[in-house]
Amino acid sequence: xxxxxxxxxxxxxxxxLLSVLAPIVAHAADAPVPDKGDTTWMLVSTVLVFFMAxxxxxxxxxGLVRAKNMLSIMTxxxxxxxxxxxxxxxxxxxxxxxxxxxxxxFIGGFSKAFLRGVDANSVAATFSNGVVIPEYVYICFxxxxxxxxxxxxxxxxxxxxxxxALVLFxxxxxxxxxxxxxxxxxYWAGPDALADAAKAVAAATDATAKAAAEARLAEVTADxxxxxxxxxxxxxxxxxxxxxxxIAGLVGCIMLGKRIGFGRELIAPHxxxxxxxGAAMLWVxxxxxxxxxxxxxxxxxxxxxxxxxxxxxxxxxxWLLVEWALKGKPSLLGLVSGTIAGLVAVTPAAGFAGPMGxxxxxxxxxxxxxxxxxxxxxxxxxDDSLDVFGIHCVGGILGAIATGILVAPSLGGVGLADYISSxxxxxxxxxxxxxxxxxxxKAVAVAITWSAVGSAIIxxxxxxxxxxxxxxxxxxxxxxxxxxxxxxxxY
Amino acid sequence: MKFIVAIIKPFKLxxxxxxxxxxxxxxxxxxxVKGYGRxxxxxxxxxxxEYAVNFLPKLKIEVAVDSAIVDQVVAAIAGAARTGxxxxxxxxxxxxxxxxxxxxxxxxxxxx
Numbered sequence: 001x002x003x004x005x006x007x008x009x010x011x012x013x014x015x016x017l018l019s020v021l022a023p024i025v026a027h028a029a030d031a032p033v034p035d036k037g038d039t040t041w042m043l044v045s046t047v048l049v050f051f052m053a054x055x056x057x058x059x060x061x062x063g064l065v066r067a068k069n070m071l072s073i074m075t076x077x078x079x080x081x082x083x084x085x086x087x088x089x090x091x092x093x094x095x096x097x098x099x100x101x102x103x104x105x106f107i108g109g110f111s112k113a114f115l116r117g118v119d120a121n122s123v124a125a126t127f128s129n130g131v132v133i134p135e136y137v138y139i140c141f142x143x144x145x146x147x148x149x150x151x152x153x154x155x156x157x158x159x160x161x162x163x164x165a166l167v168l169f170x171x172x173x174x175x176x177x178x179x180x181x182x183x184x185x186x187y188w189a190g191p192d193a194l195a196d197a198a199k200a201v202a203a204a205t206d207a208t209a210k211a212a213a214e215a216r217l218a219e220v221t222a223d224x225x226x227x228x229x230x231x232x233x234x235x236x237x238x239x240x241x242x243x244x245x246x247i248a249g250l251v252g253c254i255m256l257g258k259r260i261g262f263g264r265e266l267i268a269p270h271x272x273x274x275x276x277x278g279a280a281m282l283w284v285x286x287x288x289x290x291x292x293x294x295x296x297x298x299x300x301x302x303x304x305x306x307x308x309x310x311x312x313x314x315x316x317x318x319w320l321l322v323e324w325a326l327k328g329k330p331s332l333l334g335l336v337s338g339t340i341a342g343l344v345a346v347t348p349a350a351g352f353a354g355p356m357g358x359x360x361x362x363x364x365x366x367x368x369x370x371x372x373x374x375x376x377x378x379x380x381x382x383d384d385s386l387d388v389f390g391i392h393c394v395g396g397i398l399g400a401i402a403t404g405i406l407v408a409p410s411l412g413g414v415g416l417a418d419y420i421s422s423x424x425x426x427x428x429x430x431x432x433x434x435x436x437x438x439x440x441x442k443a444v445a446v447a448i449t450w451s452a453v454g455s456a457i458i459x460x461x462x463x464x465x466x467x468x469x470x471x472x473x474x475x476x477x478x479x480x481x482x483x484x485x486x487x488x489x490x491y
Numbered sequence: 492m493k494f495i496v497a498i499i500k501p502f503k504l505x506x507x508x509x510x511x512x513x514x515x516x517x518x519x520x521x522x523x524v525k526g527y528g529r530x531x532x533x534x535x536x537x538x539x540x541e542y543a544v545n546f547l548p549k550l551k552i553e554v555a556v557d558s559a560i561v562d563q564v565v566a567a568i569a570g571a572a573r574t575g576x577x578x579x580x581x582x583x584x585x586x587x588x589x590x591x592x593x594x595x596x597x598x599x600x601x602x603x
Contacts (some may be wrong), residue, residue, distance in 0.1 A: 266544065267533075267540075267542075268542055269537055326537070329536070333537055333538060370538075370539070374538060374540075387538060
């Protein structure tokens with residue numbers, strides 16, 4: 001019954017539950033303190049995710065553009081990380097992860113602007129009752145996601161966006177598109193708040209007290225983002241990161257128009273060596289992204305890590321084999337693109353699906369993203385320079401919907417979490433296929449709509465203020481010299 | 492004196508050099524070039540975007556020789572650079588009016 005009334009939330013393995021149960025029972029009244037193992041893992045994960053942005057995505061994208069635009073990609077990605085590091089602590093974290101009052105379904109408030117009230121003793125909830133991590137770690141970890149997501153968009157309009165336009169766009173985009181999406185998907189009261197409220201309901205002796213306690217429980221349950229309340233599952237950011245960035249990229253490449261010479265001149269990657277190094281760094285960093293999103297160092301983090309290996313391997317092979325069969329040659333770019341598609345697809349599913357389900361997800365993701373990057377893009381004629389849409393959005397949609405399927409225990413998934421039926425104990429809630437998949441589809445639809453509309457408005461504003469696109473002669477010369485006054489290679 | 496310009500396949504450079512060393516050839520200049528002839532280009536595919544690459548990488552060898560040995564040199568280059576496949580390249584022989592070694596000021600045959 002409760003699983004219908006209350007949102008499904010990320011679940012943890014039964015074995016781990018037993019291990020945390022004892023301390024909760026013994027010290028129910030004590031405020032939980034962070035575990036050093038969890039804290040260490042989250043510090044490491046934070047750095048791993050940061051490594052995905054610089055130099056991971058910068059090298060991955062940089063190698064894919066022509067030599068004359070190499071530095072523009074690197075500068076854009078690097079400046080985004082610098083910008084977001086400040087925006088995040090000034091107001092970004094607060095907008096994403098605090099209660100927004102009347103509009104709490106969509107965005108948080110300014111109660112933690114400038115990190116007000118946060119110190120080294122502050123803690124943030126995890127997915128286990130009685131387990132917390134230092135809030136500073138959580139702030140840093142989530143900051144790296146806010147850096148990486150806008151950096152992903154850069155690939156879609158690569159080789160033609162004016163630098164000043166990029167800076168302005170990214171400030172507005174993280175503020176009006178990313179922070180609300182992160183809030184809608186990831187903001188919730190936490191397991192202990194739910195458990196305390198549910199225990200109060202159980203402990204209420206008379207009708208008045210029970211009504212008050214139930215009202216309080218409803219209030220705590222409602223203290224979450226819109227998609228969270230709908231029961232949407234997104235372990236590490238399929239909707240928030242990949243669909244969000246992918247759609248922003250698609251809208252951007254359409255609004256900026258095609259590169260000069262697109263479809264007529266040779267616009268080949270200038271260094272697939274660089275791209276492969278970047279892709280490998282992304283894979284390594286992604287363990288922080290996916291396994292770190294568990295927020296604790298335990299079996300579920302290990303599951304997410306395992307899934308991040310096998311889904312990625314399956315997707316790389318899948319793309320390689322399909323390309324080999326259809327185009328005649330197994331290309332390195334195809335192989336590494338497949339692995340990125342697999343990483344994207346497994347992101348929302350990492351801690352929910354079982355390893356065998358993740359392999360199937362990877363196999364499908366590699367083939368589907370290949371189809372979008374080759375056939376669909378060519379048919380529609382948009383110039384998504386580095387396939388941000390074809391890999392991140394398509395892979396993200398696929399992964400998000402598949403998560404609703406692969407979470408099913410019958411398919412090897414971990415099942416849906418229920419923090420309420422048995423307060424303080426995490427139990428598996430009832431899995432209903434149609435409900436689970438429907439909430440995933442609704443989440444995908446919201447992510448697409450929010451990002452498409454928000455991004456289009458922001459591109460339009462930026463175009464009016466500074467102009468989105470570099471001048472044709474600047475584009476021909478290359479953005480490195482035209483915008484930054486330097487060249488990547490002097491030989 | 493003759494000036495020989497040979498366009499060859501890049502991987503044939505060492506064999507050409509080896510073939511020239513027994514002859515009275517004291518130096519040559521190599522440049523990486525691109526071009527097309529009877530050998531058509533190839534197709535490169537990047538994530539499904541197919542590009543016809545018409546200009547293929549070749550090496551251009553330039554060597555100045557005494558007219559007396561020009562036939563031997565041309566034969567040596569041709570013999571070493573030949574694979575029998577389309578795209579083996581071409582050899583051009585030009586008349587050379589003068590030469591000067593910058594360090595010593597020696598001229599013509601003494602300079603090559």
